[in-house]
Amino acid sequence: MIINIKQLFTGKADVLDIDCTLDFSGFEYQNNRPFKEPVRVSGKISASAGIVVLNAVAEFVFHCACDRCLAEIDKPMQVPISHDLVTSSTEDDNDKLVLVENYELPLDDLVLEDLILNLPSKNLCREDCPGICPICGKDLKSGYCGCRSDKIDPRFAILKQLTEQTD
Numbered sequence: 416m417i418i419n420i421k422q423l424f425t426g427k428a429d430v431l432d433i434d435c436t437l438d439f440s441g442f443e444y445q446n447n448r449p450f451k452e453p454v455r456v457s458g459k460i461s462a463s464a465g466i467v468v469l470n471a472v473a474e475f476v477f478h479c480a481c482d483r484c485l486a487e488i489d490k491p492m493q494v495p496i497s498h499d500l501v502t503s504s505t506e507d508d509n510d511k512l513v514l515v516e517n518y519e520l521p522l523d524d525l526v527l528e529d530l531i532l533n534l535p536s537k538n539l540c541r542e543d544c545p546g547i548c549p550i551c552g553k554d555l556k557s558g559y560c561g562c563r564s565d566k567i568d569p570r571f572a573i574l575k576q577l578t579e580q581t582d
């Protein structure tokens with residue numbers, strides 16, 4: 416979706432309301448399709464004192480897999496979409512600043528970029544998810560399997576240590 420924001424730069428308008436849904440259902444991330452449903456974006460683009468600012472929020476359900484047991488998780492999320500829009504590049508280079516060419520703002524690209532930056536890197540179906548048994552592969556949420564821990568394959572023992580350290 417391209418939004419033409421010329422009128423904000425020429426002074427013909429002060430505010431442009433944004434209320435739309437974007438379709439990122441085909442987007443793949445870490446072997447998942449995190450945005451199965453449309454992403455709703457609402458907010459506004461406003462001009463004041465020569466500065467054009469985009470302030471919006473993206474609401475969506477983030478689909479991912481539990482890091483420990485791979486169960487599917489649906490996590491409702493809100494991500495702020497906040498940028499200063501400029502039509503020519505300046506010395507001041509920061510990630511809030513977006514260069515808009517020909518007054519055409521590609522909202523899809525901008526929103527998708529912000530969503531990816533804000534996706535949680537750790538996902539658990541629940542805080543104390545016990546994961547799966549490294550020996551038999553049983554989902555330990557539904558009860559322990561009876562495998563003896565002293566039989567743990569040394570390769571898995573290292574993995575286990577690593578996951579415990581990063582928690």
Ligand SMILES: [Zn+2]
Nearest residue numbers: 481484540544
């Ligand atoms: Zn889990």
Ligand SMILES: [Zn+2]
Nearest residue numbers: 548551560562
């Ligand atoms: Zn087991």
